Amino acid sequence: MANNTGKAVWNGGLKEGKGTVSTQSGALDARYSFGSRFEDDVTGTNPEELIGAAHAGCYSMFLSALLEGAGKTATSVTTEAKVTLGKDDTGPFISKIALTCEAEVPGLTNEELQEFAQKAKDGCPISRALGAVKEITLQASLKNA
Structure with a gap:
């Protein structure tokens, strides 16, 4: 990879x-x-806008792949990810991401779309990363002028 x-x-x-x-x-x-x-x-x-773009792009591709794997090739998948920044005692944090998706898929029913859409939300790599990052590593160095 x-x-x-x-x-x-x-x-x-x-x-x-x-x-x-x-x-x-x-x-x-x-x-x-x-x-x-x-x-x-x-x-x-800003970082949240970039997360939104990454999430929307990943989700659209993943949904398209799921559909194609089931023999239902999408003509288009358009996704918007609205990232909401909140604040608590420790500072700012992402409190919500609202995905809105519009897909054009010949021969697909709304019920089928809802099933594929949920699978894509749960399975796209960015969704998974945002909900299940188990390790974050850091290498820091000081640069003095």
Whole structure:
């Protein structure tokens, strides 16, 4: 299986600092800030938006694969993942992800779609990662100027 790498660089303090996030493939190189994460600044992205995009993309592909495996090839699968950020005593956290999916699948009934849709929600790798990460490792180093 492939290993994929994301990278973030943050410069400065929390509220006045700025950062960038990028992907190994070069498909993403975006700015983010306190304002784009916790306020209404739309000039950058934020981690929750990226999680939403990853979840929607993974879910759409997984649902399509399940359908195809059953001989029901989708014409299209469009998914939106709305990620809600909450806050508790320890700080911000993702409190909810609402998936909304629209699929065009010739010959599929609504009842069949509901079954496949639930299986995709439970089984796509991003859904599984968000609900069942058992180990998170860290390697930290200090870079002094």
